[in-house]
Amino acid sequence: MDAKIISLRMERQCFTKKADYAEYIKLYRDTQPGHNVYWNGFGQPPTLTFRTDFNDMEFNRERLLDRKLVKGRFCGGNLGFIVPEDMEMFAALYRKPLTKPTMEQLQILELIERAGPFNIQQIKEETGMLVKQITPILHRLQEAFLIYEDQYDGEWDRGWYKFVEMFPKVNLDKYTRHEALKIILQRFAYRTVWFDTAMAKSFYRIPEKEIKLAIGDLVAEGILISADAGYILRSDTELLEGYEPKVMSFVYAIHRNDFLYKVQEHVLKEMAKKMLAGLEYDHEPLQYLLIDGEFHGVSVGHFRNGPYDINDIVCDLPNAERRKDEIIEAVRRVNCGKNPQRFMGKEL
Numbered sequence: 001m002d003a004k005i006i007s008l009r010m011e012r013q014c015f016t017k018k019a020d021y022a023e024y025i026k027l028y029r030d031t032q033p034g035h036n037v038y039w040n041g042f043g044q045p046p047t048l049t050f051r052t053d054f055n056d057m058e059f060n061r062e063r064l065l066d067r068k069l070v071k072g073r074f075c076g077g078n079l080g081f082i083v084p085e086d087m088e089m090f091a092a093l094y095r096k097p098l099t100k101p102t103m104e105q106l107q108i109l110e111l112i113e114r115a116g117p118f119n120i121q122q123i124k125e126e127t128g129m130l131v132k133q134i135t136p137i138l139h140r141l142q143e144a145f146l147i148y149e150d151q152y153d154g155e156w157d158r159g160w161y162k163f164v165e166m167f168p169k170v171n172l173d174k175y176t177r178h179e180a181l182k183i184i185l186q187r188f189a190y191r192t193v194w195f196d197t198a199m200a201k202s203f204y205r206i207p208e209k210e211i212k213l214a215i216g217d218l219v220a221e222g223i224l225i226s227a228d229a230g231y232i233l234r235s236d237t238e239l240l241e242g243y244e245p246k247v248m249s250f251v252y253a254i255h256r257n258d259f260l261y262k263v264q265e266h267v268l269k270e271m272a273k274k275m276l277a278g279l280e281y282d283h284e285p286l287q288y289l290l291i292d293g294e295f296h297g298v299s300v301g302h303f304r305n306g307p308y309d310i311n312d313i314v315c316d317l318p319n320a321e322r323r324k325d326e327i328i329e330a331v332r333r334v335n336c337g338k339n340p341q342r343f344m345g346k347e348l
Contacts, residue, residue, distance in 0.1 A: 001194070002228075006293040007245035008236070009193045013260065014051035015293070016246050021059070024052055030187040033080025033090070034060070034069070035257035039303050043151075045069075046081045048259065049334075050252045064151065070166075071151045073143045076205035084167070091145050091172045092180035093206065098144040104129065105137050112147055117159035145172055181206065181214035189224060189233045192263060196230035203262045251323070251330040253287035253299060261288055264295065272298045275314045279345075282311055287334060289315060289327060299331045299340065310340040320344060 010016045019027055027048065028034055034046030041047070045060035046069070063069040069081045074094045082090055098105065111126055112118060118126065123134050138160060141147045148166045150159050188200060197215065201208045215231055218224040224231045254261050261268060268288055275298060276283045282302040289297035297315030301308050313331055317323065324343055331340060342348060
């Protein structure tokens with residue numbers, strides 16, 4: 001990829017110059033929905049790792065307490081956190097109306113609407129249903145934007161409310177999906193600098209044909225232009241002409257819920273498959289190595305509660321051995337200081 005695009009992307013992602021609080025709020029908005037750390041971040045606030053000099057997880061914990069971040073089901077029904085002022089846009093993108101409700105769904109919905117909020121245990125006592133029956137019903141009602149799970153702290157005992165009670169001013173029909181896509185793709189373009197439809201589909205989990213239609217409008221309006229089988233903001237083409245790429249030298253081990261991973265997940269999975277072919281020990285990808293602005297490797301092993309088993313670090317850099325200590329330290333940093341068993345297949 002063009003060195004200017006890589007450099008500007010890292011700048012926009014706040015890897016080369018760390019975000020202050022004001023810039024972080026903008027970055028978070030543009031990369032919504034936010035997620036917590038893959039596998040071991042259950043119940044934790046979302047985070048954009050390595051992009052700040054402050055603890056953004058704690059900052060987002062405060063934002064959750066103040067309801068400046070709210071929880072929902074987006075991107076294929078997955079949990080994520082957004083700013084409440086964008087709720088109408090995300091409803092347009094992801095709401096799945098309850099067109100054929102079951103009796104059980106109606107029973108729980110009516111219970112919450114009549115006398116909520118309730119937690120799952122209280123719903124179990126009121127309805128006699130099992131938790132394993134209740135949970136998927138709550139998730140389906142959540143996807144329909146009929147109820148809201150108020151996760152403002154890390155506790156598991158969360159209340160489920162009527163959506164309209166928590167968001168009385170939200171108009172769920174304010175945008176069409178096409179209109180919402182046009183807004184969000186401009187933010188996406190700004191933070192990725194160059195993107196293609198597969199990247200947008202990978203992150204937003206929206207059919208590629210709909211993404212192409214929205215991009216077609218943005219191109220016709222002169223907001224985006226075609227570039228190397230992808231797209232770039234017209235304003236960025238002018239900026240890049242006189243842009244000097246920054247000299248970058250860093251290694252970050254990126255978890256699998258990170259925005260940059262999600263954007264390139266379709267490519268990174270294939271990269272890992274080729275790198276890991278034939279390994280006989282556990283080699284589930286744990287983190288992906290962002291080296292000087294591009295992904296060049298993966299730490300592999302076995303997920304556990306607590307430090308993972310780090311069985312190997314594989315990398316496709318021609319000078320990987322020269323940067324061995326730097327790469328190992330980046331992996332140790334996100335794995336509680338635990339050392340990998342191997343580097344490039346060789347035992348350490």
